[in-house]
Amino acid sequence: MKRLGLLIAVCGFLSGCSRLDMQDQPKYKYQRPSEFFADGRTGRPEVEGTIARGNLEEDVALYTGKDEKGADLEALPIPVDKALIERGQVRYDIYCAPCHGRVGNGLGMIVRRGFKQPPSYHIDRLRSAPVGHYYEVITNGYGAMLNYSAQVPVRDRWAIIAYIRALQLSQNVNANELAADVRSKLPQPGQESAEQKAAIKMQPLAPTDADFTNFPANPATPAGVPGAAGAGALKPSNQPERK
Numbered sequence: 001m002k003r004l005g006l007l008i009a010v011c012g013f014l015s016g017c018s019r020l021d022m023q024d025q026p027k028y029k030y031q032r033p034s035e036f037f038a039d040g041r042t043g044r045p046e047v048e049g050t051i052a053r054g055n056l057e058e059d060v061a062l063y064t065g066k067d068e069k070g071a072d073l074e075a076l077p078i079p080v081d082k083a084l085i086e087r088g089q090v091r092y093d094i095y096c097a098p099c100h101g102r103v104g105n106g107l108g109m110i111v112r113r114g115f116k117q118p119p120s121y122h123i124d125r126l127r128s129a130p131v132g133h134y135y136e137v138i139t140n141g142y143g144a145m146l147n148y149s150a151q152v153p154v155r156d157r158w159a160i161i162a163y164i165r166a167l168q169l170s171q172n173v174n175a176n177e178l179a180a181d182v183r184s185k186l187p188q189p190g191q192e193s194a195e196q197k198a199a200i201k202m203q204p205l206a207p208t209d210a211d212f213t214n215f216p217a218n219p220a221t222p223a224g225v226p227g228a229a230g231a232g233a234l235k236p237s238n239q240p241e242r243k
């Protein structure tokens with residue numbers, strides 16, 4: 001009886017080593033050539049019209065910013081709440097403010113350093129432009145502005161647009177639409193406190209020459225770096241002329 005047990009154990013051990021398992025199945029390895037397919041590739045191209053799960057994009061308004069007739073949407077295709085606007089603010093400050101400025105006046109730091117100045121969001125034409133136009137600009141670019149479709153996913157684009165609408169309101173609200181307690185705190189024109197005057201000054205809506213000449217000099221370049229201190233160092237005075 002003992003011997004039989006031993007025999008079974010030995011047989012089991014030997015068969016375990018013979019590797020007659022899935023490791024030896026006939027299969028192609030990743031990116032190896034194939035003799036079976038006419039194009040010689042093992043990796044097969046997607047069947048035309050294949051859509052990855054979760055990428056059906058059935059919601060035309062959401063993904064194109066247009067209605068079924070192809071006109072720019074007048075209203076956001078997703079519900080707007082405070083969380084969306086706050087998300088928009090964060091994304092706006094990262095992706096748009098460098099050129100359009102934190103308040104949307106078109107005076108971002110890149111513009112102050114010479115990039116084409118975008119129009120302010122507070123001009124009548126852009127105030128009345130439909131939200132679909134903003135979606136189009138972010139998705140496909142506009143003139144000198146490249147598109148941000150790779151950096152900003154669809155829902156974030158709408159969040160940014162909701163925030164731009166909030167920015168526009170912040171600079172152009174009808175005082176009668178404000179709640180009474182907020183309205184009562186508004187200064188009468190010409191009677192702003194020093195603090196309020198300073199706040200208004202900090203956010204100029206129209207650029208002044210000072211915006212383009214008084215920006216701080218670049219931080220010192222460490223010695224030994226080509227162009228460091230002295231000749232060639234980047235100072236406002238040797239910035240290219242703004243046209």
Ligand code: HEC
Nearest residue numbers: 095096098099116117118119134137138142143144145148
């Ligand atoms: C690198 C600088 C830059 C960045 C970043 C940038 N823009 Fe622009 N944007 C421009 C310039 C320049 C124009 C004007 C283009 C022109 O008229 O040739 C413009 C124009 C626009 C316009 C006005 C289009 C019109 O009808 O006149 C909108 C709206 C706009 N941008 C939205 C955005 C949004 C939203 C973002 C962030 C996702 C963004 N931009 C990021 C430079 C930028």
